[in-house]
Amino acid sequence: MSQPSETQGAWDPSYNFAFLDEQTKRMIRRAILKAVAIPGYQAPFASREMPMPYGWGTGGIQVTAGVIGPDDVLKVIDQGSDDTTNAISIRKFFVRTTGVRTTESTGDASIIQTRHRIPESPLREDQILVYQVPIPEPLRFLEPRETETRQMHALEDYGLMHVKLYEDIARHGHIATSYAYPVKVAGRYVMDPSPTPKFDNPKMDRCPALQLFGAGREKRIYAIPPYTEVKSLDFDDYPFELPTWDAACALCGDTHSFLDEVILDDAGGRMFVCSDTDHCRERRANGHVGPAAAAAPFETMSAAP
Amino acid sequence: MIGAAQPILQADDVAHYYGRHRGCEHVSFDLFPGEVMGVVGESGSGKSTLLSTLYGRLTPTAGRVTCRTRTDESVDIHTISEPERRLLMRVDWAFVHQNPRDGLRMNVSAGANVGERLMAVGERHYGDIRSKAIDWLERVEVDAERIDDLPATYSGGMQQRLQIARNLVTGPRLIFMDEPTGGLDVSVQARLLDLLRGLVTDLGLSAIVVTHDLAVVRLLAHRLLVMRKGRVVESGLTDQVLDDPQHPYSQLLVSSILRT
Ligand SMILES: [Zn+2]
Numbered sequence: 001m002s003q004p005s006e007t008q009g010a011w012d013p014s015y016n017f018a019f020l021d022e023q024t025k026r027m028i029r030r031a032i033l034k035a036v037a038i039p040g041y042q043a044p045f046a047s048r049e050m051p052m053p054y055g056w057g058t059g060g061i062q063v064t065a066g067v068i069g070p071d072d073v074l075k076v077i078d079q080g081s082d083d084t085t086n087a088i089s090i091r092k093f094f095v096r097t098t099g100v101r102t103t104e105s106t107g108d109a110s111i112i113q114t115r116h117r118i119p120e121s122p123l124r125e126d127q128i129l130v131y132q133v134p135i136p137e138p139l140r141f142l143e144p145r146e147t148e149t150r151q152m153h154a155l156e157d158y159g160l161m162h163v164k165l166y167e168d169i170a171r172h173g174h175i176a177t178s179y180a181y182p183v184k185v186a187g188r189y190v191m192d193p194s195p196t197p198k199f200d201n202p203k204m205d206r207c208p209a210l211q212l213f214g215a216g217r218e219k220r221i222y223a224i225p226p227y228t229e230v231k232s233l234d235f236d237d238y239p240f241e242l243p244t245w246d247a248a249c250a251l252c253g254d255t256h257s258f259l260d261e262v263i264l265d266d267a268g269g270r271m272f273v274c275s276d277t278d279h280c281r282e283r284r285a286n287g288h289v290g291p292a293a294a295a296a297p298f299e300t301m302s303a304a305p
Numbered sequence: 306m307i308g309a310a311q312p313i314l315q316a317d318d319v320a321h322y323y324g325r326h327r328g329c330e331h332v333s334f335d336l337f338p339g340e341v342m343g344v345v346g347e348s349g350s351g352k353s354t355l356l357s358t359l360y361g362r363l364t365p366t367a368g369r370v371t372c373r374t375r376t377d378e379s380v381d382i383h384t385i386s387e388p389e390r391r392l393l394m395r396v397d398w399a400f401v402h403q404n405p406r407d408g409l410r411m412n413v414s415a416g417a418n419v420g421e422r423l424m425a426v427g428e429r430h431y432g433d434i435r436s437k438a439i440d441w442l443e444r445v446e447v448d449a450e451r452i453d454d455l456p457a458t459y460s461g462g463m464q465q466r467l468q469i470a471r472n473l474v475t476g477p478r479l480i481f482m483d484e485p486t487g488g489l490d491v492s493v494q495a496r497l498l499d500l501l502r503g504l505v506t507d508l509g510l511s512a513i514v515v516t517h518d519l520a521v522v523r524l525l526a527h528r529l530l531v532m533r534k535g536r537v538v539e540s541g542l543t544d545q546v547l548d549d550p551q552h553p554y555s556q557l558l559v560s561s562i563l564r565t
Contacts (some may be wrong), residue, residue: 159425235431
């Protein structure tokens with residue numbers, strides 16, 4: 001079993017530190033400070049062209065570029081995994097433009113940039129979680145006019161969010177929204193944690209780490225300061241519920257983590273494994289064994305660098 | 306109406322100009338609880354401008370509009386804060402558009418349309434919201450089985466009923482109607498008018514109904530304003546104005562109806 005990789009990369013000095021010029025980084029930091037001062041509020045910022053297209057995490061990358069320093073240790077995950085193409089290319093980008101160390105270990109990272117998941121292991125005060133956000137506006141589904149959604153946020157006029165949840169129950173018998181599940185931050189602003197699964201919503205609540213959200217195309221930054229209350233919206237008679245799986249992780253046996261379904265063969269064979277690959281690896285390193293752990297192919301899969 | 310009651314809405318020399326063009330001017334009246342006032346005139350008479358100004362959507366160039374809230378406060382509807390205005394619109398007031406599409410949310414179900422105002426004022430119990438929605442669908446004679454259907458699947462007359470239910474669910478006291486039966490077939494119009502008249506009477510609503518259709522005000526309105534070129538040319542009890550119009554323009558309006 002491999003240990004989490006920790007690499008000291010080489011900063012290409014033809015780039016300014018973290019790619020963006022100092023003025024741009026200051027502008028991003030000002031937006032971040034504003035976002036931290038007003039938890040859940042979408043602070044506008046002048047999103048820059050990045051050397052990757054929108055949809056590839058340009059918002060998160062700019063936020064990370066705004067807060068990263070030479071001593072930081074960076075972890076990048078996509079769908080809970082460190083080794084997807086997207087995660088690898090963002091990690092490489094920061095290695096090339098900052099020379100910072102990178103890691104796959106949640107515990108060793110000081111900055112974690114993510115799309116989709118919050119790591120299973122609890123975060124600490126000395127960590128920053130940066131989310132890549134495609135659609136920051138939770139009210140967009142029912143109200144396409146930007147001027148009106150701004151008014152609604154300003155007036156705390158959020159009845160429409162419950163209209164959306166009402167529709168869910170009317171159609172599916174329960175609140176079927178399982179991703180981008182709306183939350184109220186610090187009892188004031190309604191926020192879209194998109195595209196995080198609702199399974200992770202409770203992890204946002206009173207989290208010791210600073211949580212920053214960057215939407216590149218929509219030019220918005222928002223934040224959840226450490227230890228801030230984050231409450232998932234619901235109805236009195238249809239309270240927020242966490243999804244559960246009948247299965248345990250095939251590799252580490254965890255029954256409490258977010259599981260991905262993996263297709264094994266053409267014959268319909270499948271199994272469930274932790275979506276957070278670092279969490280799964282750590283559990284196995286600590287001796288936890290899942291029903292399929294003895295099978296060799298999965299061992300090699302999980303040991304990818 | 307009853308002498309001791311305070312007006313629910315007061316227009317005091319209200320005018321609205323579009324630049325230099327007169328939309329309406331010198332409009333004054335008191336509307337009392339339970340009273341229905343019709344505003345009639347041809348298109349361009351200023352009746353729609355007046356309605357929008359009374360409802361607070363247009364700012365008066367002169368004069369003021371005051372209303373009495375359910376907490377018995379008198380407020381100038383053009384100077385209250387936006388949160389107060391929104392609350393007023395959802396709790397005390399209702400607006401029925403001529404085109405139901407303007408008053409409905411077409412991308413959510415009928416039930417969500419009726420429930421929206423309840424959720425906007427803080428109701429958070431799905432079962433309660435749903436049973437109130439069902440109750441209101443039944444009161445406007447829409448099959449409650451269709452509660453989960455989108456408004457687009459409803460006929461025009463049904464959409465108009467749905468819009469009325471969506472407006473009345475929070476128990477408003479004053480309802481603004483802009484050509485509420487316009488665009489509907491005659492037989493559908495007649496049934497909708499019956500329904501509106503029943504609701505207004507049963508709930509003791511005050512209403513302002515703008516229409517070019519004298520049959521609508523004959524059935525619904527206690528009092529009439531006849532408008533022409535932005536000004537009120539005649540006002541009085543509905544039957545009085547329709548049976549014995551004094552102003553030549555009112556006479557013309559009535560006689561044109563009688564001829565057709
Ligand atoms: Zn696992």
